[in-house]
Amino acid sequence: MSRVPFPSQAKPEAEIFSAMDAMRTGDADWKHAKTWSLVYHVSDEHTEFLKKAYGKFFTENLLNPLAFKSLKKMETEVVQMVADLLHAGPEAVGTINSGGTESLLLAAKSARDRARKTRPWIRNPEVLAVQTTHVALEKACATLGIKFRSVGTRDDYRADVDQLRRAVNRNTILIAASAPQYPQGVIDPIEEIAAIALDKNIPFHVDACIGGFFLPFMKDADRRLPAWDFRVKGVTSISADLHKFGYTAKGASALIYRDMSYLKHQFFVSALWSGGFFGSPSMPGTRPGGAISAAWATLQKFGRQGYEEMVQKTMEVAERFKKGIEAIPELQVLGNPDMSLIAYATRDPSSINIYAIADQLEKKGWLIDRQQSPACIHATVTLNHAQAIDAYMADLRQAVETVKKNPQLAKEGQAGMYGLAAKIPVKGLVNMEILKVMEGLYSGKDKIEFSGNELEGSESSEKPPAPSGLGRLIQKFKGMIG
Ligand SMILES: Cc1ncc(COP(=O)(O)O)c(C=O)c1O
Structure with a gap:
């Protein structure tokens, strides 16, 4: 028996569900905060709320906004609420997409198609980003036939603006940077980059997929954080994922443009198809109503005040995490993260291998995210991690001791793989x-x-x-x- 055949007979519901439950027994244990990415969990009560809100429009399809005006209204309202949060002006427009990857793909597509109209002499369009910009943008470029180029960072992991200025050329159709970038959680120098974009008359996308529903709610955000949203002249679009720190159901990311002159190039239309006139705002055909209704409902449920409280608590958990790392002499936090994304490395990588530490942590049941250039471990700290910090730090201290005593661990497991790949x-x-x-x-x-x-x-x-x-x-x- 090599492959699973199509089921020949109907099965009872109980059997189906028990098979599903059995399959998940080996899954990563996000509930007890053993994961440091992938899942954004507030509480069981909130999950039930999301299921209800999703369920209300479970069957509807935003493929045709005229058929489901309710969903179109909700999409418009979510776009406008997010635009307000990001200080976009009254002309701001956008779409709700399936996730950060789709939002970045669409930002690149609209830049490409806009350039085809406004700069038709460009034969080989290029997107210029930063080494730390999320890889989904590189994937977007690969998909769209755009050359992806990236510049390095300064010592503080923020984009090297001088390099970026030099890298702009006549093929650049879009500049992109992050607020914050995922690997070390720092905001790129958005104002300086925007000045370059303005000067060269090139659209500038800010990827706030992970920060969009976090940075605006931080205490004293305007005083403590560098400017990064639409208040910065030159920023033409921003992506902000509802399904990350917006705590909505998976399948929702907002992409907001300064005005329709950018968004219109995102659309696909066809007057020729046998199936009738066709117009589509984003990548999918069928668009699940539930993802939109859950997003709409969640913004109403928490409001600014609710998000501010959650962000405040999350920053306290992140502070505990950071202090825990700093209390281990062999380790250091990389850079000065602007939100609850924390990367840490060993102070002396030649004697203590961080990937070997990661392997030890995984033996204790943690799911660890390894990063490279520089080698480090990454943690997206969320509300749910309050329960896990002490246990994690205890295991981390032990892991450091084990690796110190057994340096050969650097050649085994995933540590060995990364070591080999680096060579x-x-x-x-x-x-x-x-x-x-x-x-x-x-x-x-x-x-x-x-x-x-x-x-x-x-x-x-x-x-x-x-x-x-x-x-x-x-x-x-x-x-x-x-
Ligand atoms: C900054 C940033 N951009 C884009 C993405 C891609 O988002 P998604 O996984 O929803 O496609 C992520 C995912 O973590 C991210 O952190």
């Missing part, structure tokens, strides 16, 4: 190995393990494509596709 000068080779892992994962021939068992029907007599030495190590990778 390969041609990154294309590493890409090829990652690709092989992806093929393995999606071949249907991989054994999916949970609780020491194999998923029924996924066992195979055929083997997935055999990866090379590095590939075998990469088999265990996680953070690289997260």
Whole structure:
């Protein structure tokens, strides 16, 4: 039995649900805050609220806004509420998309199509971003046939503005930076970059996918944080994910433009299709109503005051996390994060390997996000982590001691994989190995393990494509596709 056949008979609901419950026993334990990314959880009460709000428009489809005027109204209102939060002017417009990745894809698409009209001489369009800009923008460019270029950062992990200024050329159709960038949680120098964008008359996108529902609610935000939203002249679009710190149901990200002259290039229209006239604002055809209704309802539920309280509490948890790291002499927090995104590394990477520490933490049941350039561990600290900081720090202290005593751990597990990959000068080779892992994962021939068992029907007599030495190590990778 190598593949799962189409079910021949109907099964009772209880059997189906119990099979689903059995499958999740080996999943990452976000509920007890063992994960440091992927899930944004407020409380069981809020999850029930989200299900209710999602359920109200579970069946409806925003593919046709004229059929479901309720959903179009909710989308418009969410866009306007977010535009208000980001201090966009009265001309601001936008769409609610499936996630940060789609918002970035659309920001790049509208810049490309706008350039086709306004700068038709550009044959090879380029997006200019920063090394730390979320990889979804690089993916967008790869998808849209745009060249993706990035500049480095200063010592504080913020974009190197001088490099960026020099890198702008006649093919640049969009500049992008972050508020904050994901890897170290710092806001790029948005005002300085916006000045360059204005001077060169190039659209400037600020990726606030993770910060959009956090930074505006921080205490004394206007005094403590550098300007980054639409109040900065030159910023033409901002993405802000509702399904991250907006705490709405998954599948919702806002993309706001300063005015319609940018948004209109996001749209796709066709007057020729046999199925009739067609107009689509974003990537999908079918657009789940629930994601929009849950977003609309959640903004009403919390309001500014509710978000301010949650952000305040989250910053207290993040402060505990930071203090915990700083209390371990061998470790240091990288940069000075502007919100609750914290990256830490070892002070002396040549003697204590941070990836070996990550491996030790995973042995204790934590799901750890590893980063590179520089090698570090990343944590998106949320409200839910209040329960986990003490236990995490205790395990971290122990992990540091274990790695100090056993330096050979740097050559084992994922630490070995990252060490090996770092030594390969041609990154294309590493890409090829990652690709092989992806093929393995999606071949249907991989054994999916949970609780020491194999998923029924996924066992195979055929083997997935055999990866090379590095590939075998990469088999265990996680953070690289997260
Ligand atoms: C700054 C930033 N931009 C974009 C994304 C991509 O968002 P999504 O995973 O919703 O596609 C993320 C995800 O963490 C992010 O942190």
